[in-house]
Amino acid sequence: EAGVAQSPRYKIIEKRQSVAFWCNPISGHATLYWYQQILGQGPKLLIQFQNNGVVDDSQLPKDRFSAERLKGVDSTLKIQPAKLEDSAVYLCASSDVQTGSYEQYFGPGTRLTVT
Amino acid sequence: AQSVSQHNHHVILSEAASLELGCNYSYGGTVNLFWYVQYPGQHLQLLLKYFSGDPLVKGIKGFEAEFIKSKFSFNLRKPSVQWSDTAEYFCAVSDNAGNMLTFGGGTRLMVKP
Numbered sequence A: 001e002a003g004v005a006q007s008p009r010y011k012i013i014e015k016r017q018s019v020a021f022w023c024n025p026i027s028g029h030a031t032l033y034w035y036q037q038i039l040g041q042g043p044k045l046l047i048q049f050q051n052n053g054v055v056d057d058s059q060l061p062k063d064r065f066s067a068e069r070l071k072g073v074d075s076t077l078k079i080q081p082a083k084l085e086d087s088a089v090y091l092c093a094s095s096d097v098q099t100g101s102y103e104q105y106f107g108p109g110t111r112l113t114v115t
Numbered sequence B: 001a002q003s004v005s006q007h008n009h010h011v012i013l014s015e016a017a018s019l020e021l022g023c024n025y026s027y028g029g030t031v032n033l034f035w036y037v038q039y040p041g042q043h044l045q046l047l048l049k050y051f052s053g054d055p056l057v058k059g060i061k062g063f064e065a066e067f068i069k070s071k072f073s074f075n076l077r078k079p080s081v082q083w084s085d086t087a088e089y090f091c092a093v094s095d096n097a098g099n100m101l102t103f104g105g106g107t108r109l110m111v112k113p
Helices: none
Strands: A005-007 A010-013 A019-024 A031-037 A044-050 A053-056 A065-068 A075-079 A088-095 A110-114 B003-005 B010-014 B019-021 B024-026 B031-038 B044-050 B056-058 B064-068 B073-078 B087-095 B107-112
Touching: A005 A088, A010 A019, A019 A088, A019 A110, A031 A075, A044 A065, A044 A075, A075 A088, B003 B087, B010 B019, B019 B107, B024 B073, B031 B064, B031 B073, B044 B056, B044 B064, B044 B073, B073 B087
Parallel strands: A010 A110, B010 B107
Antiparallel strands: A005 A019, A019 A075, A031 A044, A031 A088, A044 A053, A065 A075, A088 A110, B003 B024, B019 B073, B031 B044, B031 B087, B056 B064, B064 B073, B087 B107
16 A cells, blocks of 8 residues: 655745645545644644545644645645745645544655745 | 643663653543654654553554543553664544644654664
8 A cells, every 4th residue: 555645855945935745645545634843843733634625724824824635635735935934844644534543644744944 | 722741852761671651631522542653764653542442552563552531641651662662752632533633742762772
């Protein structure tokens, strides 16, 4: 079974530029999550999708962050414009909540550096 | 809002020593509890989980955790650690529908051979 795929793995941008991250979840997983993990901290949930609908985006800074999952499969997270404090690893995860497992499977993450 | 506290940020042990990592959470309702592990250079992966039933849960690689509801705790234990257990460990809590997974700050464990 293929895991959660993310790209790019690394990205360096200057502040005020924009950036986009892509995630392809495990096949058949209806629930997709984006997390932000700042160095030395645990992952923080940014947004949760169930198919192509948003379940929770209460911690997404909506003035600069946006995410979509138009066809209920892969997803894109965008930051526009980026700030220095956005430097972090952005993790994508997916789960198949219908099984009652609630286990989230994580991708390798995208390490973003904003200079 | 729920929160998770992990008391130890860094732990250094020798092989064969016993391990206990503390985790406390705050949440007003029924929770699901998890421990995730991240080995060097690898993805976050599930170590064990508690949903209901026996409060002592066993996970992979000899790890176990005990849910003590009265103390809002879910401490991770292993009787005898190995060098290969060197990793970062995260405690996490979600509501009982699996939503709003909240992570603690993590504990970085180093096991000396």
